[in-house]
Amino acid sequence: MGIWKKTLTTAAVATLLMTQAASAENVKIALLVKALGIGFFEAAAKGAEEAATELGDVEIIYTGPTSTTAEGQIEVINALIAQGVDAIAISANDPDAVAPALKKAMDRGITVISWDSGVAPAGRQMHLNPSSSALIGNTIIKLAADHMPDGGDVAILSATSTSTNQNIWIEEATKVLPNYPGINLVATVYGDDLADKSYREAQGLMSTYPNLKAIIAPTTVGILAASQAVTDAGKIGEINVTGLGLPSEMAGAVESGATVSFAIWNPIDLGYSATMIAYNLHKGTATAAPGAAIPMGRMGSATLDDNNEAAMSDPFTYDKSNIAEFKSIF
């Protein structure tokens, strides 16, 4: 894997260096994602391009490692520092591992913000949460509870056991559980964001807990694999798979009924907002300090809390009624 990653990174950097000369006067904002080739981040890149078009003097560099590792992101960060970008907006694979590299970037005057999956406070100026973690935690439980009038067992199928955002959401979901009487969280398992492992874990949940009514997967690979496992087990209608997914990927599961509804914030809005914030911080039209409100164009403004974190908006629920409209967007 290492060599493959390095080769692609080198190729990416080479391309970047070539484009750099062409437009030196623009504000260069790097949108650094967890890994290339993930629908969610491709959609965020679209949003970033939209913000760039609106602002006029912005050049977006959409980049990331080829697999979701902190090591890969550090290599990319170093490459970005070397080519002198003006701002980095990162969705981190590990909150602490990338912090020293990002601190180095800040020391050289680069504006650094994190979005989606956060970085430790020392490694960024502010963090933009797609939504508030509490709200997401509540949403994923509510999605399951809404279709379980008589209550019953639910289980969570997460990404890796060390994923920053999934763990926070699960923690928040556990906190609000007492508000949903009759809903019984029986297990939390980890599919590592691999289709085959997630599928196997979902199968395991179904055979371990025969009374399972819902599988909550707050990750796009997991929710898809769980829907497929439920479909293959012939348990559509018996077990509802819900959580966080992308409309384009979930359309099949919603059509078949394996998933009644699921939620996601709009990644286009997220990429757009992150770009707007990075631009405003770089230009000095706003500062990242507790209590400050940073304008985000059409998305309003982000108000920072004591940890310099802000929430963009509420997650949005998708079901049979609107999936057709959104599946072609992202």
Next chain:
Amino acid sequence: MSILKHREALLALAILLLVGVVAARFPAFVRPGNLANVFNDTSPLILLAIGQMIVILTKCIDLSMAATLALCGMVAALLNGAGVPLPLILVLVVVLGGLLGAVNGLLVWKLGIPSIVVTLGTMTIYRGTIFLITDGAWVNAHQMTDDFKALPRAVIAGLPVMSWVALAAIALFTVLLTRTPLGRSFYAVGGNPHAAVYTGISVGRTQFLAFVIAGALAGLTGYLWVARYAVAYVDIASGFELSVVAACVIGGVAIAGGAGSVIGTVMGALFLGVINNALPVVGISPFWQLAISGSAIVLAVAFNSAQNRPAGRIILKSVEPR
């Protein structure tokens, strides 16, 4: 051969023991239906491990198998999207897999580059190619036709087609390796390349054919994988090549070539398959799961090599009384 038989019996015992331990904690695991599920789930690993075994027999290794699987799977999904009929897709993925294997084989044969280097390179090239042909986009369930997704899970005589494909491959390659000149030449080339040359076997050509077979198997598995999980993206089966090599090594295939059997390899794959499927249901903390499957691999391999260690040669011995 007796040592080999011995080792396979021990491995079978280890698998039974493992299944027994799991059954003690979770009795439903040993229901025939669930065991069939475990076999079905392990089928891709079995198919790839057989291909890998043949390559390893010839003193080579194929690290590009998972990447070949991913590329062929993605091509199958794209062809399906373009409206190509399913039988043609099946033929095309096997041919494509064979061609990708042939690239490995030619580089090893004609340029004499060590296979680990060749396949490390092609592994990244094949994965990169998926990026190039898709721009990183996924092919999702609703973009695949129903018959494309249905084939691996269609049930014939109680087992899904995917399991039957694995069983067919086991039978085919057992016969090929034990009863045909080509099969025996794989062993000859790995066991003693110089002697093989004197018997008229082309070492390079035999290695080339091993890579073609491994590639074709990976290509077919690529379709099965994508159809089963109903999703194709760049990272499918990422890291799977290591499980495949592990299955071979646990199954008693000598990494130096020339020794190993299809049945041993299949049991090595089943050993890993049982672990993979048992860990989610026995309720072990996920933080322990990786460590447990890792330790099982190390233990199995240590056991194998202890079995394999040649007895010391007696060079001085007092005269025995007559």
